[in-house]
Amino acid sequence: xxxxxxxxxxxxxLQYLKQDKKIPGKEPFITYVDYQAGDAPADMWVYDxxxxxxxxxxxxxIESCFRGSGKENVIGINHCEKGRYxxxxxxxxxxxxxxxxxxxxxxxxxxxxxxxxxxxxxxxxILLFPEIMKRGHELQAFQISAEKIVEKYSLNTECHVxxxxxxxxxxxxxxxxxxxxxHPSLPFLRLKVLELLYHFQSKQIVFEENREYLSGATxxxxxxxxxxxxxDMTQRTNLKELALEHGLSLTQLKDGFRQVYGESPxxxxxxxxxHQAAQLLRQTDQKxxxxxxxxxxxxxxxxxxxFYAVIGCKPKAYRKTQKSSxxx
Numbered sequence: 001x002x003x004x005x006x007x008x009x010x011x012x013x014l015q016y017l018k019q020d021k022k023i024p025g026k027e028p029f030i031t032y033v034d035y036q037a038g039d040a041p042a043d044m045w046v047y048d049x050x051x052x053x054x055x056x057x058x059x060x061x062i063e064s065c066f067r068g069s070g071k072e073n074v075i076g077i078n079h080c081e082k083g084r085y086x087x088x089x090x091x092x093x094x095x096x097x098x099x100x101x102x103x104x105x106x107x108x109x110x111x112x113x114x115x116x117x118x119x120x121x122x123x124x125x126i127l128l129f130p131e132i133m134k135r136g137h138e139l140q141a142f143q144i145s146a147e148k149i150v151e152k153y154s155l156n157t158e159c160h161v162x163x164x165x166x167x168x169x170x171x172x173x174x175x176x177x178x179x180x181x182x183h184p185s186l187p188f189l190r191l192k193v194l195e196l197l198y199h200f201q202s203k204q205i206v207f208e209e210n211r212e213y214l215s216g217a218t219x220x221x222x223x224x225x226x227x228x229x230x231x232d233m234t235q236r237t238n239l240k241e242l243a244l245e246h247g248l249s250l251t252q253l254k255d256g257f258r259q260v261y262g263e264s265p266x267x268x269x270x271x272x273x274x275h276q277a278a279q280l281l282r283q284t285d286q287k288x289x290x291x292x293x294x295x296x297x298x299x300x301x302x303x304x305x306x307f308y309a310v311i312g313c314k315p316k317a318y319r320k321t322q323k324s325s326x327x328x
Contacts, residue, residue: 012054012129014074014107016067017046029186037065049186049193051136052129052146057179059122064115074107075128075146075155077200079172083121084262086219088113089159094214097123098262100164100172101210104200106155117223117260124175126193144197152201162207171195212259221246222256229269233276234296239265274310277303281319288315 021034025045033044040062047055060083078085078097085097089111096117097103105111130146133139153160175192178184199205214222225246229237243253257265273295280291289300297303307315 012048012052012127012132014127015070015072027183027186030184035065037062047184047186047189049190050133050138052132052134053139053193053197054127054129055189055193056125056127058124060116061120062116063119066114071110072107073130075130075149076103076105076107077126077128077196078103078105078123079125080121080123081172081176082123083116084118084260085121085123086115086117086260087111087159087161088216088219090216092213092215094216094219095161095210095212096259096262097161098164100169101161102165102168102207103159103161104149104153104155105159106150108156109159111159118262124172126196139194139197142194142198144194144201148201149197152203160207161210163210165205165207167205168196168199171199214256214259218248218252218256219260221248222253222260225253225257225265226261226268229265230272233269233273234294236296237265237269270306271310274307277307277315278311278318281315282322288319291315 017033017035020036023032023034024030025032029048031046031048033046035042035044035058037060041060042062042065043059045057047057049055080097080099080101082099084099085103086094087097087103088094128146128149130150133146139145150156171192175189175196178188178192225242225248228242228245239253240250243250246253248256254264257263257268261268263271277291277295280286280294281288288303292298292300292303295303297306304314304316307313307318311318313321
């Protein structure tokens with residue numbers, strides 16, 4: 001089968017996407033998938049790269065888009081560019097991808113659930129359809145084989161999550177930068193995907209595997225802790241008391257929270273508060289001192305420092321800039 005020149009081919013389409021409407025993209029090898037995930041934005045693009053090889057790029061502003069699907073012989077190489085990705089293989093095996101992390105798995109052993117703890121995610125998946133790849137000729141000269149990747153990572157029985165790798169990340173950044181162009185070039189995308197597949201198949205690069213699995217019970221408790229933190233933002237929560245209340249040690253709470261959300265409880269809370277404050281600065285005429293109190297800051301200057309650290313400018317300047325842009 002030749003590489004498709006007119007969007008997603010029916011023979012190289014994931015089963016769980018068959019129900020979604022497909023819209024031709026700005027180039028014939030690109031398809032926009034109208035992914036149905038509630039009211040929140042859930043954008044997905046599929047790029048036909050080679051016979052049996054696709055690049056799927058997602059930009060989600062949702063907490064979950066999981067759809068259960070039947071097993072199929074498809075390999076996925078997943079990369080997290082922005083946000084955080086939670087993957088559950090059973091109630092004892094939750095693991096997380098942070099920015100730059102990679103997961104390699106087979107849809108013959110799919111996860112039982114997945115979500116985005118930060119409620120946003122941007123990343124990509126290189127999809128390999130082994131049976132179609134066998135019939136194609138583009139990758140044979142480079143000795144790229146889905147079977148070799150399956151064998152190297154024991155994908156018949158396992159899924160692996162690997163931490164940020166400088167050499168791989170460099171290629172991904174070139175790939176993402178190209179995807180933002182008005183008219184992406186298929187030859188360039190082929191070169192980058194080919195380079196990535198070579199690295200993943202080669203034994204020259206040593207990946208550091210992430211083995212920090214959490215149990216389902218611990219994940220549930222950590223998520224309750226997060227909800228507790230956000231209940232009353234005017235008060236400073238005592239983490240020791242919060243850990244005890246949820247049946248966790250202080251170390252379990254801190255380490256588990258960082259695994260799920262990618263930062264400490266207090267850093268997460270500060271970032272959340274400052275984005276809430278930014279929304280109030282944009283949408284209301286409340287005094288900055290009043291907004292500071294709502295976020296638990298009695299000292300406006302301390303609030304201003306925290307706002308600058310997270311948003312990148314002082315509250316007064318932020319409000320002025322936002323109002324100026326709205327009047328243009």
